[in-house]
Amino acid sequence: MKKIKLKDFKKALSKWGEVYIRTRDGFLKEGRLSSKKSKKSPKEFLLPREEVLLAIHKKGADTEVLEAHPSKKKVVMGALPCDMKGLELTTKNFLNSPEDPYYKKRVENTLFVSEMCQYPSSSCFCTSFDYGPSSKMGDITYFRLNDDNVLCEPISEKGKKALLWEQYPDAGEKDLEIMEKMLRETAKRLQKLNISYDFSRAREVYASSELKDAVFSCLNCGACTYVCPTCYCFDIRDIERKDFVLRERVWDSCMFFVYSLEASGHNPRKNRSKRAENRFMHKFFYQPLQYKEFGCTGCGRCVDVCPAGYDIRETIRSIQSFMEGKNG
Amino acid sequence: MEKVKEELKRLLQEGEIKGVLGFVPSSSPQKNRVFYTENPDDVSRFTVSLFNTPNLTTYLFRFKDKGKIALFLRPCEQRALNVLISEGKIKREDVFVIGVPCQGAVDPFRLEEQVDAEINSVEVKDDKILVNNAISVYIKEVMPYSCRVCEDVEEDVDIKIDGEDKRPSHEEYSKIEDFDKKTPSEKWAFFKETFERCTRCYACREVCPMCYCEQCFVDSYDPLWVEPGLSLQDIMSYHLIKMYHMAGRCTNCGACERACPENIPLSLLTSMLAHRLKRDFGYISGKNGTQKVFLGEYHYEDKGDFIK
Numbered sequence: 001m002k003k004i005k006l007k008d009f010k011k012a013l014s015k016w017g018e019v020y021i022r023t024r025d026g027f028l029k030e031g032r033l034s035s036k037k038s039k040k041s042p043k044e045f046l047l048p049r050e051e052v053l054l055a056i057h058k059k060g061a062d063t064e065v066l067e068a069h070p071s072k073k074k075v076v077m078g079a080l081p082c083d084m085k086g087l088e089l090t091t092k093n094f095l096n097s098p099e100d101p102y103y104k105k106r107v108e109n110t111l112f113v114s115e116m117c118q119y120p121s122s123s124c125f126c127t128s129f130d131y132g133p134s135s136k137m138g139d140i141t142y143f144r145l146n147d148d149n150v151l152c153e154p155i156s157e158k159g160k161k162a163l164l165w166e167q168y169p170d171a172g173e174k175d176l177e178i179m180e181k182m183l184r185e186t187a188k189r190l191q192k193l194n195i196s197y198d199f200s201r202a203r204e205v206y207a208s209s210e211l212k213d214a215v216f217s218c219l220n221c222g223a224c225t226y227v228c229p230t231c232y233c234f235d236i237r238d239i240e241r242k243d244f245v246l247r248e249r250v251w252d253s254c255m256f257f258v259y260s261l262e263a264s265g266h267n268p269r270k271n272r273s274k275r276a277e278n279r280f281m282h283k284f285f286y287q288p289l290q291y292k293e294f295g296c297t298g299c300g301r302c303v304d305v306c307p308a309g310y311d312i313r314e315t316i317r318s319i320q321s322f323m324e325g326k327n328g
Numbered sequence: 329m330e331k332v333k334e335e336l337k338r339l340l341q342e343g344e345i346k347g348v349l350g351f352v353p354s355s356s357p358q359k360n361r362v363f364y365t366e367n368p369d370d371v372s373r374f375t376v377s378l379f380n381t382p383n384l385t386t387y388l389f390r391f392k393d394k395g396k397i398a399l400f401l402r403p404c405e406q407r408a409l410n411v412l413i414s415e416g417k418i419k420r421e422d423v424f425v426i427g428v429p430c431q432g433a434v435d436p437f438r439l440e441e442q443v444d445a446e447i448n449s450v451e452v453k454d455d456k457i458l459v460n461n462a463i464s465v466y467i468k469e470v471m472p473y474s475c476r477v478c479e480d481v482e483e484d485v486d487i488k489i490d491g492e493d494k495r496p497s498h499e500e501y502s503k504i505e506d507f508d509k510k511t512p513s514e515k516w517a518f519f520k521e522t523f524e525r526c527t528r529c530y531a532c533r534e535v536c537p538m539c540y541c542e543q544c545f546v547d548s549y550d551p552l553w554v555e556p557g558l559s560l561q562d563i564m565s566y567h568l569i570k571m572y573h574m575a576g577r578c579t580n581c582g583a584c585e586r587a588c589p590e591n592i593p594l595s596l597l598t599s600m601l602a603h604r605l606k607r608d609f610g611y612i613s614g615k616n617g618t619q620k621v622f623l624g625e626y627h628y629e630d631k632g633d634f635i636k
């Protein structure tokens with residue numbers, strides 16, 4: 001690992017692209033690097049809240065189709081392991097065959113510089129999954145040694161090429177020891193949940209009263225789905241402008257009534273609790289079944305943002321005891 | 329509170345009520361969790377505090393024709409119930425109202441913003457909240473504006489929790505009157521500054537007992553009333569059209585503002601509705617369950633000077 005002054009590190013990264021740093025409110029061009037997780041995950045760098053996919057230009061009787069290709073190079077600095085884990089999961093969805101060309105282009109144009117986490121909060125439970133605060137993720141990873149210095153190293157090829165690594169001094173033994181110690185202490189402060197689910201029992205869980213009771217308080221607003229690092233649902237709409245029709249991709253949320261409304265007028269998840277149950281099932285059963293990984297990273301943002309005081313960890317526990325009860 | 333809990337337990341055991349809807353402590357001390365139970369043994373878990381965020385009448389729609397449900401309601405929330413009764417949406421006999429003495433309701437997200445630290449404990453001390461045994465915050469500072477201008481209700485409760493009603497001092501809508509004095513461009517500047525943060529998560533809609541439409545106008549594709557993006561035009565279209573639908577119905581309970589993760593002062597809009605309703609028509613929405621719906625009646629002496 002190399003030891004670099006935070007100021008120099010940021011400056012060097014700005015040569016690759018525009019640097020967005022982690023602030024309390026989100027990843028912004030201005031502001032100070034926060035010592036908390038951000039309220040919003042950085043998923044919008046790969047899947048923007050709204051994005052024009054193509055424009056149809058009306059020229060008299062003719063039309064011209066203009067495809068939008070995102071081309072701006074951006075550096076996402078200070079994404080925490082939970083943020084990176086979330087992006088890993090959404091990437092599995094978008095770059096699986098068939099590849100999403102818009103998403104792919106954004107992946108190519110973004111340099112992810114992750115920060116090993118020293119900021120556990122009471123809503124965090126990342127160590128319940130197969131990674132933790134010391135996981136080295138993204139293109140480059142760093143550890144914030146103090147206010148002025150970071151220890152960092154490249155991970156991907158892109159990360160190796162992004163900086164002239166040889167010019168920086170290697171981190172000293174002492175600095176590395178401090179890092180190990182701090183990261184161990186962070187891990188200790190994190191809540192670890194026991195999640196050993198038998199995915200083949202998905203139907204049984206979905207039909208259970210335990211799940212229904214656990215999600216009762218959910219109001220079905222979209223707040224959690226918007227801050228979640230792994231929620232990637234979107235809607236495509238055609239928007240009319242004077243000489244254009246814009247085909248836009250916008251975020252959608254499985255919490256909304258219209259999300260599952262079918263053209264016939266039938267809505268399979270008309271019932272509010274069914275929508276909340278489905279979200280849990282998707283993260284903890286369907287996604288593991290399809291991608292062999294949980295669709296939750298334990299970042300705890302949904303707990304922080306919920307206006308009804310709903311805590312997904314209570315549902316996780318309740319389903320765990322349902323699993324054990326029925327087995328035993 | 330203990331006497332009320334004993335009574336609720338008895339009512340559940342004897343089958344006089346089907347279930348109880350209320351709040352239990354959650355993992356975040358600044359916001360309690362909504363909880364429903366039909367089990368008499370669970371009644372002891374309920375808590376009544378400043379940190380009960382949503383308006384529970386919203387949840388009543390889930391229990392339509394399911395029997396009598398008991399729920400904890402503050403005065404403004406009792407007024408919301410009254411509106412729903414006069415709109416024919418809820419039957420009074422299906423509800424067992426537990427009156428809650430009120431001293432306002434805390435906006436959990438505003439409290440977080442004020443203390444700028446993780447909240448591990450909260451304690452109410454007179455007119456202040458002590459956070460993490462260290463930071464003291466005035467309750468008034470972390471309440472929606474609606475709590476400062478709340479109106480009385482003609483009480484119609486089935487049981488009442490003992491305790492002093494310590495609602496914050498009445499400010500007679502001074503903030504609204506000040507807002508009225510602003511020029512249109514100043515008003516727009518205010519909207520731009522405060523509403524730009526909206527992510528359109530619709531927490532304000534979902535938490536609102538008056539938003540019971542099966543399909544909301546913003547969710548309509550054809551016609552497309554409001555585009556799905558985040559331009560200020562779309563955001564304001566959503567909020568202002570929602571306010572049109574609230575006129576004469578909203579009881580200014582402030583649940584929308586407390587639910588907003590972005591700390592948008594939504595209750596300024598709802599307070600404006602309440603202010604106009606009172607000033608121009610002497611009407612207080614949901615004052616009782618028998619008065620007619622505001623837009624459902626007229627009087628010869630009503631001001632008609634807006635029709636030219």
